Amino acid sequence: xxxxxxxxxxxxxxxxxxxxxxxxxxxxxxxxxxxxxxxxxxxxxxxxxxxxxxxxxxxxxxxxxxxxxxxxxxxxxxxxxxxxxxxxxxxxxxxxxxxxxxxxxxxxxxxxxxxxxxxxxxxxxxxxxxxxxxxxxxxxxxxxxxxxxxxxxxxxxxxxxxxxxxxxxxxxxxxxxxxxxxxxxxxxxxxxxxxxxxxxxxxxxxxxxxxxxxxxxxxxxxxxxxxxxxxxxxxxxxxxxxxxxxxxxxxxxxxxxxxxxxxxxxxxxxxxxxxxxxxxxxxxxxxxxxxxxxxxxxxxxxxxxxxxxxxxxxxxxxxxxxxxxxxxxxxxxxxxxxxxxxxxxxxxxxxxxxxxxxx
Amino acid sequence: xxxxxxxxxxxxxxxxxxxxxxxxxxxxxxxxxxxxxxxxxxxxxxxxxxxxxxxxxxxxxxxxxxxxxxxxxxxxxxxxxxxxxxxxxxxxxxxxxxxxxxxxxxxxxxxxxxxxxxxxxxxxxxxxxxxxxxxxxxxxxxxxxxxxxxxxxxxxxxxxxxxxxxxxxxxxxxxxxxxxxxxxxxxxxxxxxxxxxxxxxxxxxxxxxxxxxxxxxxxxxxxxxxxxxxxxxxxxxxxxxxxxxxxxxxxxxxxxxxxxxxxxxxxxxxxxxxxxxxxxxxxxxxxxxxxxxxxxxxxxxx
Numbered sequence: 001x002x003x004x005x006x007x008x009x010x011x012x013x014x015x016x017x018x019x020x021x022x023x024x025x026x027x028x029x030x031x032x033x034x035x036x037x038x039x040x041x042x043x044x045x046x047x048x049x050x051x052x053x054x055x056x057x058x059x060x061x062x063x064x065x066x067x068x069x070x071x072x073x074x075x076x077x078x079x080x081x082x083x084x085x086x087x088x089x090x091x092x093x094x095x096x097x098x099x100x101x102x103x104x105x106x107x108x109x110x111x112x113x114x115x116x117x118x119x120x121x122x123x124x125x126x127x128x129x130x131x132x133x134x135x136x137x138x139x140x141x142x143x144x145x146x147x148x149x150x151x152x153x154x155x156x157x158x159x160x161x162x163x164x165x166x167x168x169x170x171x172x173x174x175x176x177x178x179x180x181x182x183x184x185x186x187x188x189x190x191x192x193x194x195x196x197x198x199x200x201x202x203x204x205x206x207x208x209x210x211x212x213x214x215x216x217x218x219x220x221x222x223x224x225x226x227x228x229x230x231x232x233x234x235x236x237x238x239x240x241x242x243x244x245x246x247x248x249x250x251x252x253x254x255x256x257x258x259x260x261x262x263x264x265x266x267x268x269x270x271x272x273x274x275x276x277x278x279x280x281x282x283x284x285x286x287x288x289x290x291x292x293x294x295x296x297x298x299x300x301x302x303x304x305x306x307x308x309x310x311x312x313x314x315x316x317x318x319x320x321x322x323x324x325x326x327x328x329x330x331x332x333x334x335x336x337x338x339x340x341x342x343x344x345x346x347x348x349x350x351x352x353x354x355x356x357x358x359x
Numbered sequence: 360x361x362x363x364x365x366x367x368x369x370x371x372x373x374x375x376x377x378x379x380x381x382x383x384x385x386x387x388x389x390x391x392x393x394x395x396x397x398x399x400x401x402x403x404x405x406x407x408x409x410x411x412x413x414x415x416x417x418x419x420x421x422x423x424x425x426x427x428x429x430x431x432x433x434x435x436x437x438x439x440x441x442x443x444x445x446x447x448x449x450x451x452x453x454x455x456x457x458x459x460x461x462x463x464x465x466x467x468x469x470x471x472x473x474x475x476x477x478x479x480x481x482x483x484x485x486x487x488x489x490x491x492x493x494x495x496x497x498x499x500x501x502x503x504x505x506x507x508x509x510x511x512x513x514x515x516x517x518x519x520x521x522x523x524x525x526x527x528x529x530x531x532x533x534x535x536x537x538x539x540x541x542x543x544x545x546x547x548x549x550x551x552x553x554x555x556x557x558x559x560x561x562x563x564x565x566x567x568x569x570x571x572x573x574x575x576x577x578x579x580x581x582x583x584x585x586x587x588x589x590x591x592x593x594x595x596x597x598x599x600x601x602x603x604x605x606x607x608x609x610x611x612x613x614x615x616x617x618x619x620x621x622x623x624x625x626x627x628x629x630x631x632x633x634x635x636x637x638x639x640x641x642x643x644x645x646x647x648x649x650x651x652x653x654x655x656x657x658x659x660x661x
Binding site: 038039041042069070155161186187188189190191192194195196197198199200201202204205206208209211219220222223226227231245246355356357359 | 363367370371374375378465469470472474475478494563567568569570572573574575576577579608609612613615616617618620621622623624627
């Protein structure tokens with residue numbers, strides 16, 4: 001994998017002078033600086049960002065990309081971004097939630113540089129925010145789980161139950177219930193995004209309690225998916241669709257972020273001088289969220305049903321449409337009301353059918 | 360229902376307890392020689408990263424185990440030099456070792472994060488229960504855990520080497536007068552403890568998580584230090600301690616999975632509350648059992 005990437009880099013280097021006069025000039029069309037919170041090869045969040053950057057690099061000729069991995073969500077990130085600007089970066093992509101305030105502060109003092117940040121809310125003329133509309137897309141994973149599970153029980157390993165994670169769990173359960181009205185989703189909270197021993201024990205516990213489909217919202221899905229595979233139950237991934245390689249037998253499908261088109265478009269806007277900071281939340285319709293390729297064990301009728309669900313969500317359907325009860329039986333969304341994408345961080349209740357507590 | 364809970368918790372306590380036990384055994388040896396090593400967490404991480412790297416490169420997890428043991432011992436050399444040769448403050452040196460381990464492991468592990476590695480071969484023992492059937496996964500390191508405990512116990516209590524090592528931990532000046540080589544014994548103890556922590560890291564990476572992720576040991580190095588006191592520096596009691604802590608962690612996750620109506624935040628605290636509650640119980644007796652010269656740099660002449 002790595003060797004192939006290195007090889008392609010070397011080939012690209014030698015191919016550069018052949019690519020015509022547009023690329024022959026010394027000065028790149030645009031220098032982009034990208035910072036990652038973790039390792040860009042984690043089969044999860046960072047890998048998805050990295051894949052998007054690679055697509056942008058391919059699509060925009062003459063692009064120079066500066067990358068820094070393991071950039072903490074501290075003032076250190078501001079120093080890294082400053083250094084990138086000093087090296088000529090005119091577009092900065094800060095890809096982790098906690099990079100927000102540091103990127104925004106830098107954006108204030110550097111109006112000539114454009115910034116985009118993943119998952120926040122701050123906006124300036126030269127500072128935009130982008131993220132996938134994950135919650136509605138999780139509905140599709142739920143449909144897949146509901147159709148594949150024999151026991152009618154899924155296990156969900158959650159890092160920390162913040163509103164967005166709860167929303168993902170809820171949409172998953174609602175999707176599963178749409179095809180199996182008795183479906184249960186059991187949630188186990190590990191209390192961290194990367195405590196691998198607990199993730200392993202949580203995955204095992206969920207299988208012990210009868211779940212035959214596992215899914216997760218933690219930094220890297222590798223441990224949960226491999227334990228599901230070892231114990232012969234199904235798995236559904238999140239964040240990077242490449243995780244399917246970890247479970248050749250039990251992989252059903254998963255949701256991945258597809259940042260490439262957005263990043264490409266942003267780079268083109270900056271080159272053209274038309275960039276304006278805005279809030280971008282896109283889902284399955286705009287292909288910022290994509291449904292991963294199916295595993296071999298998934299029969300055609302299920303694939304068709306999952307595609308149909310994805311089309312429904314892409315067509316504007318939201319699973320958070322009243323009447324909706326929480327798992328204590330109280331009505332949370334009344335008939336005729338819906339929750340939209342901007343409210344997803346506010347969840348503090350699980351829908352009916354989820355076994356677990358938020359606090 | 361209850362049967363599943365009990366069996367599954369026992370099975371999971373073995374999985375989580377094995378790495379704790381190895382780290383605790385190593386720390387017992389080091390502390391018996393008078394050296395307290397707060398950097399176990401960093402050493403475990405170094406072992407986990409080296410284990411993943413070697414397994415990924417060679418395709419054989421047993422090379423990974425060997426690499427983890429060597430990495431654990433190697434990184435501990437720095438610590439041993441500081442505290443044994445230079446008489447540095449052991450607490451400060453241990454914490455430095457922790458951060459060194461964090462950094463080194465991140466560096467070693469970087470290319471292998473997310474790499475597909477084949478973990479230690481294991482045998483699955485299934486409980487004949489109706490639900491998902493709890494599985495006890497037995498690998499080589501689980502099998503060797505009790506023999507290793509016996510070996511450490513025997514070496515410490517029944518050999519000349521163990522007697523001298525303990526003498527150094529109790530009263531280095533007297534031990535020196537009796538002809539013990541304090542420096543060599545403490546080096547041996549610290550390196551052995553490093554190797555054991557490396558092994559603990561290897562078990563987490565290669566038999567539990569099947570991957571490398573930064574900081575993946577999640578504080579277990581510190582739990583091992585607490586377990587040493589809980590076990591009163593006795594290897595056999597460490598087995599009980601490791602199983603109880605591993606079991607408490609497994610139990611709270613099992614309870615969450617079973618749908619018990621208790622806050623997940625409260626349940627995540629359970630293992631640590633248990634550890635805190637157990638320590639005062641061993642308080643007075645613990646002080647008596649502690650090696651008398653534990654943590655004190657040797658100031659005498661040699």
